Amino acid sequence: MARITLENLAHSYHPDPQSEDDYALKSIDMTWDDGGAYALLGASGCGKSTLLNIVSGLLVPSHGRVLFNGQDVTGAPTTDRNIAQVFQFPVVYDTMTVRQNLAFPLRNRGMEPAYIRRRVAEIARMIGMEDVLPRKARGLTADQKQKISLGRGMVREDVNAILFDEPLTVIDPHMKWELRTQLKTLHRDFGHTMIYVTHDQTEALTFADKVVVMHDGQVVQLGTPEELFQAPRHTFVGYFIGSPGMNLLDATVRGTVADLGGHSVALRADYGAPKGRVQFGIRPEFVQFDDSGAGLPVRVRRVEDVGRHRIVRSDYNGTPVNAVLPEGLPVPAMDARVSFVPEQVGVYVDDWRIAPRERAV
Numbered sequence: 001m002a003r004i005t006l007e008n009l010a011h012s013y014h015p016d017p018q019s020e021d022d023y024a025l026k027s028i029d030m031t032w033d034d035g036g037a038y039a040l041l042g043a044s045g046c047g048k049s050t051l052l053n054i055v056s057g058l059l060v061p062s063h064g065r066v067l068f069n070g071q072d073v074t075g076a077p078t079t080d081r082n083i084a085q086v087f088q089f090p091v092v093y094d095t096m097t098v099r100q101n102l103a104f105p106l107r108n109r110g111m112e113p114a115y116i117r118r119r120v121a122e123i124a125r126m127i128g129m130e131d132v133l134p135r136k137a138r139g140l141t142a143d144q145k146q147k148i149s150l151g152r153g154m155v156r157e158d159v160n161a162i163l164f165d166e167p168l169t170v171i172d173p174h175m176k177w178e179l180r181t182q183l184k185t186l187h188r189d190f191g192h193t194m195i196y197v198t199h200d201q202t203e204a205l206t207f208a209d210k211v212v213v214m215h216d217g218q219v220v221q222l223g224t225p226e227e228l229f230q231a232p233r234h235t236f237v238g239y240f241i242g243s244p245g246m247n248l249l250d251a252t253v254r255g256t257v258a259d260l261g262g263h264s265v266a267l268r269a270d271y272g273a274p275k276g277r278v279q280f281g282i283r284p285e286f287v288q289f290d291d292s293g294a295g296l297p298v299r300v301r302r303v304e305d306v307g308r309h310r311i312v313r314s315d316y317n318g319t320p321v322n323a324v325l326p327e328g329l330p331v332p333a334m335d336a337r338v339s340f341v342p343e344q345v346g347v348y349v350d351d352w353r354i355a356p357r358e359r360a361v
């Protein structure tokens with residue numbers, strides 16, 4: 001197992017990059033701790049696969065270094081990095097049995113037959129494929145084949161890291177939850193460094209202890225699911241994590257007051273006089289309907305019942321303002337007013353969250 005450090009990493013697919021826009025990865029500095037379960041989360045095209053391929057050695061970065069336990073492996077081939085990879089689509093040998101497929105990485109390393117038997121049985125139990133061990137892989141469903149790929153990725157105990165690239169894409173929705181839970185258990189039991197690439201926030205938040213959120217070739221935040229929810233460092237994290245995502249309203253901030261286009265809201269602390277594009281961010285969970293007459297006037301457009309609570313979709317001067325309405329509270333009138341839990345408000349300048357100058361007394 002290994003601690004993986006990315007040092008000043010950048011990558012361009014252009015032979016002669018001219019500007020930042022030509023880079024698929026833009027200056028990444030990050031450490032993945034030994035034994036951590038990480039998710040790499042972001043929208044399509046943000047650079048997740050590029051980053052994973054640099055870690056696995058399929059790609060040499062244009063700039064920067066990759067270190068495994070402090071040792072520079074930037075130019076080392078995949079075979080020297082001792083990592084296991086599970087891809088989006090199954091990679092299995094159809095003419096081999098399930099048992100032979102699972103045993104393959106261990107045979108390659110010349111492990112003892114008794115150890116291989118024991119280890120394959122253990123993995124087969126975990127992925128629920130004990131019954132089909134003697135069967136040829138040909139003729140199995142896509143689900144089953146991908147489970148074999150997952151099992152093969154995890155069969156070796158001596159790998160530096162296991163990289164999963166959208167591994168549940170072909171898996172039946174019912175099975176997804178089960179496999180994700182099994183992966184989590186395997187991580188707990190074996191303690192491998194695991195990096196799980198996905199564009200699905202549910203997959204990321206349920207699998208990982210820490211989530212790396214990528215946007216436009218940058219890592220915009222590395223944090224626990226709670227940190228991403230409570231204090232998104234970037235507007236993209238606010239918008240991408242959560243359902244619905246964070247509300248963002250253009251604002252002018254002066255000291256402890258945010259002016260949201262003619263309506264003033266008190267902030268919990270002094271934010272000075274930030275310049276640039278200033279936005280007031282609040283999650284829908286902390287938007288409350290307020291019948292005191294003092295709140296922000298909004299027009300309610302739609303109410304969605306999602307079981308445990310309702311989502312009220314409204315807007316303020318054309319900007320969406322969503323609220324989570326706990327069970328039991330009345331549905332607001334079409335012309336309503338909302339207030340915000342002050343401790344939960346974030347102030348963003350050019351998309352990055354800023355800290356207050358001082359706490360308000």
Ligand SMILES: Nc1ncnc2c1ncn2[C@@H]1O[C@H](COP(=O)(O)OP(=O)(O)OP(=O)(O)O)[C@@H](O)[C@H]1O
Nearest residue numbers: 013014024042043044045046047048049050051199
């Ligand atoms: N081989 C390549 N040659 C040129 N450009 C590439 C190549 N691979 C990826 N790119 C570009 O680099 C950027 C990042 O792509 P990458 O595949 O890393 O993103 P991703 O987050 O993994 O997306 P997806 O989830 O769709 O796979 C994109 O703009 C993509 O078009």
